Amino acid sequence: MMDYVNAFWVGGLICVIGQILIDKTKLTSARILVFYVIAGCILGGLGIYQYIVDIGGAGATVPLLGFGFNLSKGVMKEIDESGFIGIITGGLKATSAGICAAILSAFVMALIFDPKEK
Amino acid sequence: MGKEITKEQYDKMVKKASPDSPVVKNCIKAFVIGGIICTIGQMITNIAAFYGASEEEAGTYTSVILVVAASILTGLGLYSKLGKFAGAGSIVPITGFSNSVTSPAIEFKKEGMILGLGAKIFIVAGPVILYGVLTSVLVGTVYYIFG
Amino acid sequence: MAKHVGKQSMEFGKNISIVSAASTVGTKEGEGPLREYFDVILQDNLLGQESWEKAESKIASDNIKLAINKAGLSPQDIDYVVTGDLLNQCCGSTFGVRGLKIPFFGVFGACSTMGEAMSLCAVLVESGGAGKTVAGASSHFCSAEKQFRFPMDLGTQRTPTATWTVTGDGAAVIAEGSEHPFIRGITTGRIVDMGIKDANNMGAAMAPAAADAIYQHLQDFGRKPDYYDYIVTGDLGYVGKELLLKLLKEKNCDISKNHIDCGIEIFDKELQDTHSGGSGCACSAVTFAGMLYNKLRKKIINKILFVPTGALMSPTSVQQGESIAGIAHCVAIENEGVSA
Numbered sequence: 001m002m003d004y005v006n007a008f009w010v011g012g013l014i015c016v017i018g019q020i021l022i023d024k025t026k027l028t029s030a031r032i033l034v035f036y037v038i039a040g041c042i043l044g045g046l047g048i049y050q051y052i053v054d055i056g057g058a059g060a061t062v063p064l065l066g067f068g069f070n071l072s073k074g075v076m077k078e079i080d081e082s083g084f085i086g087i088i089t090g091g092l093k094a095t096s097a098g099i100c101a102a103i104l105s106a107f108v109m110a111l112i113f114d115p116k117e118k
Numbered sequence: 119m120g121k122e123i124t125k126e127q128y129d130k131m132v133k134k135a136s137p138d139s140p141v142v143k144n145c146i147k148a149f150v151i152g153g154i155i156c157t158i159g160q161m162i163t164n165i166a167a168f169y170g171a172s173e174e175e176a177g178t179y180t181s182v183i184l185v186v187a188a189s190i191l192t193g194l195g196l197y198s199k200l201g202k203f204a205g206a207g208s209i210v211p212i213t214g215f216s217n218s219v220t221s222p223a224i225e226f227k228k229e230g231m232i233l234g235l236g237a238k239i240f241i242v243a244g245p246v247i248l249y250g251v252l253t254s255v256l257v258g259t260v261y262y263i264f265g
Numbered sequence: 266m267a268k269h270v271g272k273q274s275m276e277f278g279k280n281i282s283i284v285s286a287a288s289t290v291g292t293k294e295g296e297g298p299l300r301e302y303f304d305v306i307l308q309d310n311l312l313g314q315e316s317w318e319k320a321e322s323k324i325a326s327d328n329i330k331l332a333i334n335k336a337g338l339s340p341q342d343i344d345y346v347v348t349g350d351l352l353n354q355c356c357g358s359t360f361g362v363r364g365l366k367i368p369f370f371g372v373f374g375a376c377s378t379m380g381e382a383m384s385l386c387a388v389l390v391e392s393g394g395a396g397k398t399v400a401g402a403s404s405h406f407c408s409a410e411k412q413f414r415f416p417m418d419l420g421t422q423r424t425p426t427a428t429w430t431v432t433g434d435g436a437a438v439i440a441e442g443s444e445h446p447f448i449r450g451i452t453t454g455r456i457v458d459m460g461i462k463d464a465n466n467m468g469a470a471m472a473p474a475a476a477d478a479i480y481q482h483l484q485d486f487g488r489k490p491d492y493y494d495y496i497v498t499g500d501l502g503y504v505g506k507e508l509l510l511k512l513l514k515e516k517n518c519d520i521s522k523n524h525i526d527c528g529i530e531i532f533d534k535e536l537q538d539t540h541s542g543g544s545g546c547a548c549s550a551v552t553f554a555g556m557l558y559n560k561l562r563k564k565i566i567n568k569i570l571f572v573p574t575g576a577l578m579s580p581t582s583v584q585q586g587e588s589i590a591g592i593a594h595c596v597a598i599e600n601e602g603v604s605a
Binding site: 004011013016017018024030032036037042056058059061064066067068076092095097101102111 | 138139141144145148149150151152153154155156157159160161162163164177178180181182184185186189190192193194195198199202204205206207209210211212213214215216218219220221223224225227235239242243245246247249250251253254255257258259260261262265
């Protein structure tokens with residue numbers, strides 16, 4: 001049960017930081033997403049983000065920071081296993097499921113639905 | 119004739135006249151919705167693990183299921199309503215990434231399958247993948263040399 | 266003959282009558298405070314068309330025809346149609362007037378387009394080179410969002426200073442005649458750019474241009490603000506209105522008693538969640554063709570200074586870090602004609 005509570009507050013807190021950035025800096029959502037993925041990747045590379053994942057579980061992996069973290073984790077794992085070429089293959093390999101699922105579902109939805117007015 | 123106002127003076131006037139975003143209220147909403155999305159993610163992870171998935175596989179299932187669910191909600195016109203309420207709470211989770219891929223795909227299909235949907239599907243998410251991958255190459259290079 | 270007055274103004278010698286006016290609006294505008302004044306309130310903002318852009322053109326086309334019909338005329342009686350919109354290369358208007366077979370001037374003045382079109386029609390009529398003309402402007406919330414901001418279904422929040430693009434078209438038939446109201450003069454605005462770069466705060470970008478044009482108009486004609494029943498700006502919204510009043514006060518010009526803004530009038534801020542107010546070419550166009558024209562015809566008001574305001578920019582210019590250039594055009598409309 002504790003893992004749900006931790007996922008809730010860690011994930012919520014990461015979103016609050018994003019909200020403060022949006023409201024205080026007028027950054028658009030596209031910039032926020034870029035910032036988060038870069039930050040997650042660097043924090044992952046420095047070995048810091050793993051601690052946050054250990055505490056928050058999905059609360060740390062579901063936000064885009066986790067996407068960045070996965071990129072760094074993947075690249076380091078590939079380098080350990082296949083050496084130099086891992087620098088090129090590792091990042092996308094680890095995140096391929098998320099990207100492919102997003103492309104596939106977006107395409108199918110675009111075939112089915114028309115844009116909806118706000 | 120009154121005196122002319124400089125751009126700097128005008129900038130101050132504008133700041134004074136423009137209401138600030140209700141940050142506290144927005145943060146509470148972002149916290150709750152962001153927290154709920156992550157909790158759902160934790161649930162999917164736990165269920166996958168219960169059925170014998172490894173930690174890594176469970177994470178993958180979680181991403182895929184959240185991405186597909188957000189994409190469907192986007193198609194139904196519901197994710198934009200959630201986003202209006204939750205702000206960063208529904209932008210920052212991977213569901214927001216999915217929404218940022220699906221929404222232009224739907225919006226720009228009128229301009230054709232190739233130059234509309236095809237070319238514009240990544241107008242929001244493209245930079246995320248671009249700079250994410252570049253950063254991972256940078257991290258990998260540093261790790262390869264010093265690691 | 267028209268007379269050049271002061272620095273930026275023109276005073277007309279003929280009775281340039283606004284013979285009729287028609288307004289068509291979207292569903293949201295139709296739920297707003299001005300609903301009783303509009304001719305057509307759409308049930309579906311897509312009008313059964315394939316895209317937002319095609320819907321906008323259809324709205325423009327239907328509404329221009331409606332304005333012509335209301336004047337008891339048919340399209341072949343019209344010598345010029347002068348219209349504009351917000352879409353790239355003025356396509357909303359182009360495909361709107363395509364089927365009408367009327368000589369066409371497409372104009373772009375962003376949200377000030379209605380003022381620009383009415384000014385040009387008045388000049389055409391005054392010159393004697395045209396008999397009957399139509400001025401109009403259209404915008405559509407969805408096509409504008411798609412072009413200037415994000416896809417409809419992207420889950421984002423709007424800032425408190427953001428405005429809501431009005432869906433609709435306003436059109437007026439302008440010709441020499443004896444029916445009130447009349448366009449008595451115009452003051453063409455200069456571009457005024459105070460360096461605002463926030464595309465979500467267009468009221469702030471346009472307020473200096475509005476202040477400049479209104480001040481110049483009053484100077485050129487030697488009038489005090491209370492000459493007019495209303496001084497009506499286009500789409501400054503709440504933020505822009507506050508700035509406009511302050512800027513004019515600095516020049517010892519107080520219009521706070523008779524100033525109204527179409528962007529504030531058209532929506533109910535609390536009920537409709539429109540933040541700083543309405544915007545878009547249609548905002549001033551439908552408010553004029555709806556409420557203002559109606560009140561002028563019934564002589565509830567007799568003299569207005571109609572000042573549509575525009576934020577001149579493109580998505581490219583904003584991305585390249587250009588500031589947003591403001592413009593405003595004054596059209597002085599009175600129920601009393603020249604010879605009276």
